[in-house]
């Protein structure tokens with residue numbers, strides 16, 4: 618996106634540390650750089666994401682994913698509609714005690730998830746799945762955390778997430794500021810954050826009854 622000011626790696630790290638709310642693994646930044654470079658390289662021949670430049674990818678994919686870190690802990694995360702692996706892969710890199718299942722209906726996107734997981738040495742901590750949640754895929758499985766970013770509206774996201782969230786588990790929806798009213802109307806808690814150049818966004822959460 619041409620109207621983005623260039624971001625230095627220092628700017629990115631400072632913002633990312635603030636969003637994550639605590640220390641990240643020592644190899645997080647170089648691993649994330651490798652992930653985004655590989656994504657943009659694949660994206661030249663197979664359209665996976667709308668972003669074309671590194672600055673945009675750092676902001677929208679990496680930093681935006683880090684905003685969920687303070688709300689997560691050890692356990693199992695299901696990222697529904699993860700696309701090329703976002704936020705799932707960023708969260709797997711940021712949180713070594715988290716295992717991440719990513720599901721998407723588009724096989725080409727899941728191929729990239731598998732390739733990136735191998736490249737980054739994420740091994741058995743990451744499980745990429747081709748399929749559509751709500752249509753039988755992963756039926757009967759339950760997770761400590763369920764996230765959906767940019768998949769469908771708030772009520773539709775909650776309907777997709779609920780069957781996969783264990784009692785007492787947490788559903789997380791990273792959303793635009795404009796969705797705050799819809800999140801509140803669905804009984805969700807709001808966790809606002811600020812992205813450099815992109816402004817205020819939020820992660821809305823809903824705790825499943827224990």
Ligand SMILES: C[S@@+](CC[C@H](N)C(=O)[O-])C[C@H]1O[C@@H](n2cnc3c(N)ncnc32)[C@H](O)[C@@H]1O
Nearest residue numbers: 698699700703720721722723749750766767768
């Ligand atoms: C706009 S993309 C967002 C991808 C990623 N979450 C991100 O933020 O970059 C939405 C993705 O959701 C996937 N999707 C939509 N409904 C789905 C469902 N029921 N199960 C699995 N994937 C779904 C689509 O295939 C698409 O890749």
